[in-house]
Amino acid sequence: MKEFKVYNPVKIAKYVKSYFKGQIFIQGVGRFEFNQAKLLFTEQAPLHYKKTASEVNKHIKALRLATAA
Template identity: 40%
Template sequence: MRIFNNYQPLLIAKHVKTFFKGRLYIRGRGAYLYAKGMLVMPEQADARHRATVQEINRVIGQLNTPQTAA
């Protein structure tokens, strides 16, 4: 289990993408599970938990998309 003391979506997204499956804890936001390189939405999620999962999964999606060089 990885513990993040600060909420940094990019750092958390890189961790989830790299380790693919596991658990993490964000201080002030709670515990999260991730599988297949994405955070898993729990059945009984409150609004803050739901928003965090959606934001981090969006960042993971952006990391997976190839960037075109200008």
């Protein structure tokens, strides 16, 4: 499990995109699982979890588009 001491969505997105499946921990936010290069969360997850996962997933999508072009 990779631990990020500071929330940097671009750095986290690069890590998740490159490893594809696993777990990360973001200091001050919590633990996340990722699969198929996307952060996962449940419907019962707190709002800050959902916002964090959505933001990182948007950066992952942008990285995919940048490498495809």
